[in-house]
Amino acid sequence: MVVDVMEIRSRMLVKDVMSSPVVTATDDTPINEVAKLMERHGIGCIIISDKTGRPIGIITERDIVERVVAKDMQPGKIRAKEIMSTPLITIDSEKTISDAAREMSRLNIRRLGVMYKGRLVGIISSKDILAVTPELIEIIQEKARIENQTLEEMESVSSAGYCDNCGEWSDDLREVEGSFLCEECRELRKTEL
Numbered sequence: 446m447v448v449d450v451m452e453i454r455s456r457m458l459v460k461d462v463m464s465s466p467v468v469t470a471t472d473d474t475p476i477n478e479v480a481k482l483m484e485r486h487g488i489g490c491i492i493i494s495d496k497t498g499r500p501i502g503i504i505t506e507r508d509i510v511e512r513v514v515a516k517d518m519q520p521g522k523i524r525a526k527e528i529m530s531t532p533l534i535t536i537d538s539e540k541t542i543s544d545a546a547r548e549m550s551r552l553n554i555r556r557l558g559v560m561y562k563g564r565l566v567g568i569i570s571s572k573d574i575l576a577v578t579p580e581l582i583e584i585i586q587e588k589a590r591i592e593n594q595t596l597e598e599m600e601s602v603s604s605a606g607y608c609d610n611c612g613e614w615s616d617d618l619r620e621v622e623g624s625f626l627c628e629e630c631r632e633l634r635k636t637e638l
Contacts, residue, residue, distance in 0.1 A: 456541065457541060457542045457577065458540065458541060458542070459538050459539070459540050459541070459542060459544070459545050459557075459559055459567075460538040460539065460559070460561070461542075462569060462573045462574065462576070463538070463559045463566075463567035463568060463569040464488075464569070464570070464573065465559075465566055465567035466567070467492050467565055467566070467567055467568050468483075469491065469492045469493070469500070469565075470482060470491050470493055470494075470504075470525055471493070471494060471495070471496060472493050472494070472496075472501065472524065472526035473524050473526065474493075474524065474525045475520065475521050475522070475523065475524060476509060476513050476520040476523045476524070476528065477521045479491050479509070479525055480509055489505060489570075490505040490506070490556055490568070491503070491504050491525075492533065492558060492565065492568065493525045493526070493529045493531075494565075500533045500558055501531055501533060502525075502526070502530055502531035502532065502533050503529060503530050503531075503533050503558070504528060504529050504530070505530075505556070508530065509528070512528040513528060533558045534548070534557055534558065535558040535560045535565075536548060536557045536558070536559060537560055537561070538559050538560065538566060538567065542577070545557055545569050545574065546571070546574050555572075556568055556569070556570045556571075557570075604618050604619075605617075605618065606618050606625060608625065608626055608627040608630055609624040609625050609626060610624060610626050610627075610630040610633075610634075611629070611630055615627035615628065619631060621634060
C-alpha cells in the first residue's frame with residue numbers, strides 16, 4: 446500500500462498542484478505595499494522581480510514580521526530588496542511533487558518558484574503538497590477496495606473442466622496459485638499448508 450502512495454506521488458507533477466498566477470512586486474516596492482498585496486490576494490508571500498521582470502527573491506509574512514515589525518522599522522521606508530530572501534529558489538514545472546518536497550526539506554524552506562521554459566509560472570509550497578496528500582490516500586484506498594473486490598469476485602467464480610491436480614472432471618473448478626482445482630484438491634492443498 447505504501448508503495449502505491451509513493452508511486453502515485455512520484456507521478457504527480459509540480460504543475461498539477463502549484464498556485465498560479467504568481468503575485469509579484471518589484472525590488473523597489475515599499476514593504477507596506479508588499480503587505481497590502483499579500484492581504485488583497487490572501488497569500489503569505491510575494492515574489493520579487495527586478496526591473497526587467499526577472500524573479501530575484503521572495504518576501505514572506507515572516508520576513509516582514511522579523512525584519513521590519515520586530516525591529517520597529519517603518520514599512521513605508523523599507524524597500525523589498527532590503528529584506529527579501531535571495532536568490533529565489535525554483536523548480537521546473539515538470540518535476541514531481543516528491544522532487545519539490547525533497548528540495549524544500551534539503552534547503553529548509555517552504556516555498557519554491559515554479560519555472561516553465563525560463564518563465565516564472567507559479568509557486569508551490571509545502572502546504573500545497575500536504576493538501577493533496579489526503580486525496581492521494583483516498584485514491585489508494587479506493588484502488589485497494591476495487592482490487593480486493595475484483596479478487597473476491599474472481600475467487601468466487603467457478604468453472605467446469607478437468608482438475609489440474611487429480612485430472613477428474615469437476616463442475617466447481619477454481620483457480621488457486623495458477624492451477625484450476627476441484628473442491629477436494631483445494632481442501633487438500635489447504636491442509637498441506
